Amino acid sequence: MSSTEARVPAGLLNPAERELMERTWRPRGGVWGWLIATDHKSIAKRYIITAFVFFLLGGIEAFLIRLQLARPENHLLDPDQYNQIFTMHGTTMMFLFGVPIQLAVALYLVPLMVGTRNVAFPRLNALGYWTYLIGGLFLYVSFFLNTGPDAGWFAYVPLSGPQFGAGKRVDVWAQMVTFTEIAALTAAVEIIVTVLKQRAPGMSLNRIPIYVWSVLVTSFLVLFAMPSVALASTAMLAMDRLVGTHFFNPAEGGDPLLWQHLFWFFGHPEVYIMFLPATGYVSGIIPVFARRKMVGHTALVLSLVATGFVSFGLWVHHMFTTGLPQLGQSFFTGASLMIAIPSGVQIFCWIATLWAGRPKFDTPLLFVIGFIVLFVCGGITGVMIASVPFDQQAHDTYFIVAHLHYVQVGAFVFPLFAAFYYWFPKLTGRMLSERMGKWNFWLFFVGVNVTFFPQHFLGLMGMTRRVYTYLPETGWGPLNLLSTVGAGIIAASVVLFLANVVRSLAAGLPAGNDPWGGHTLEWDTASPPPPYNFAHIPVVDGLYPLWERAPGAPVVTGMAAGKRQVLVTSVMDAEPESIYEHPAPSVWPLIVALAIGVTFIFGIFTPWAFLIGPALMFTPLVMWFWPKRKEPHERSFAEEPA
């Protein structure tokens, strides 16, 4: 293959060619440059920051909830405010923070880890971000105009239907879901194609880093899960509310339970959409800090795939009290217990790697250890509530609240913080403070346990969820107060994290290319990486490319420095197949996103929006895809003379 010669100076870029490559890939400056950007790093960074802002907003809402419940008969919030706030908290954390931030981190890391210059479909990437931003802003503007959704993040009909969900509140929720669905689906498509077709030569399937596997599986979950909620909310619920269809109205032959099936067919895999990338961070970070290769890489990959499959067979365990037939429910108990096995495999491999390696206790590893402890706890309560009889007691009580926060905060936010500490140097070129990081970790760990552990007991003591207040005679006061104190500790920890970020951006230690001794390709380039990621696409000859690389290993040569070229490789063995020229930055994704925004926002008020919207989208889409005549886009190696 002509492109993967041994590293000979003659094949490498000379300074003039490097200069040309800089110019080819350098993003345009200024506001215009920001609006038209299609570089995966620039899109992913704003995605991460936006999602983190939503995390802070969701956190403030959580804190308000805890303040309201700190004592019985509290009057801080009235029931209307409380219902809006807990709906906003759930919606924000699931739709605007949980899924987007995992996909955003993947959009940043995946091209670097697989050794390519950008994600596949960079303009689609921009479209996804803008749509997400519009959805998030729309939700929050509505909330501040007192039109925030108030039927819960699950929006059960008929409470969310036309008869009982008055005004436009639930419509806002339904369309926000639409926007985030579009964003998640675009990201999933980009990640799948990037992973399958743009890997560096030599990165055959068995050499794909475990984190990349985790987001690949996650992206498939997005593809199969998201359409279900899109159908339920964007199509059926919105139509029930807008044009009087009766999908969910029992009086006209509709069925309220249909909503629950469709929602949870999405809702349960969604948990794994947030959780699987988190296990990817953990499996990627542990070898670096244990200074040893992962035990059982293949088992970990198979666990991810197995979890992905089984996650689609769990949704009915959210519906154990709806009166479904018992035999049917048993299958879902079986599946819910079964999913503990791949999770167990992962935990055992992590512990074994730490045992067989030489762990050094930097902040990322601390968050990973905290994660394992919290995840084991949340996993065990998960096994408990997989039991139909026990769940009939625990369902819709604070026991579930405790369980879900152990798995969401413990098994998703903790690894995410580990990832922040681990990859922050790559994104910014600066290290976060270790000292503040350790405080950050311990406060968070203590805070989470103080907040959520007592809630198990509140649930068994009969405290139901989504209540804005409770009577003093219930005896729930002291544990609720304790829980609120814990929320304060978490808040302090998050503030400390923000301080750490601000301080480190200004005065953090310079990171260099590879501050941790990492093993994946992103540590093979500058921090932050140049717009083209790698001057020469590396050639991979192992699962731990940077640890296993022999000196003088070959790199890819012969790609034009003056064009935005990416290398396309084969799915199985990552054999080079062709060179594909990526499109230039463009403003049309933003325009299309605005047209989508107009369509769905006005679609709340009139069905005509769905005729006008596509008309608005037509011209921008034509301009987006307008082909460049001058040169062939693709050049196949097969057509090349040898």
Place this chain on the structure above:
Amino acid sequence: MRRPSALLAALLPALALAACGHRDLSAVDPAGPQAARIADLTWYLTIVGSAVFVVTVAFLLYALWRGHRRVENYSGEAAERHIHRWIYGAIGVTTLILLVTLIYNFTTGRALANFAEPDALTIRVTGHQWWWQVQYVDPVPSNRFETANEIHVPVGRRVRIEVQAADVIHSFWVPNLHGKVDLIPGYTNTTYFRADRAGVYHGRCAEFCGYQHARMDFLVIADPPAQFAAWYRNQLRSAPPPADSVQQVGQQVFLSTRCAMCHAVRGTDAGSHVGPDLTHLASRGTLAAGTLPNLRGSLGGWVLDPQSIKPGAYMPPNPLKPDELHALLSYLESLK
């Protein structure tokens, strides 16, 4: 606590705490066989789960301690084989625990389902935003009656609860007696339980149902059979006629103002079923679905201004003159 072993109390003092909340709402303090089965399962799950947690975290801490002391990685082919053996073992133990748990789950679920009995006392409960309509169903029409927010059951007899929803989804939950069952528009779900000791058990709506989901409680009162029979006979009767002139004025207030537009008092012209049946209001323990104790003062406050007590409830404010209110309260208090 029904299952007090010393070991358990030492292991799980906090779960014991859950068993003694001030109000009778605990899921691990069963008063009947259905809740007792689930409580047994709960203890099993808690103990096994805690043990798994402790063992796993102990392994984790040991691994960190051991790894931290290593000078050199434990690796190589023999090492991997050794490690894999441990992992296989751990997976085997996990799978075994899960299988046992699965079987225990199924047998418990079966036992709960097999509690059904055709000639159980049947009570139909309909959920409304935000109160409970309770109808005692009997083949003989003259043995049927309706009440609200308070269910009396005889100790020692199986009870069949048929649940329906009038508006949105609610969920019927009496933790001391059984797990919950949802009330879903268009469906009728059933659940069976039996109370084995007399007492007052609190119930709540467990499915989010709008503004006042938090204040949608009810009571299940388990009476000894004779006492239950007396209560039943009394409930079958129409409301007693006003006993004095004040009550007579009160009845007139009831029938001539908004009250009668939503509420029924059997034996009078008031026959609406929009709100709770008030025929024997004074015999009930609470007002507004467990929001207030049924006392004259709170009843007066509730009648005048329900919105400040339970914002969003469908009962409008009733600006009555003081003497009208006084008479109305006297009349309502006579509805024993």
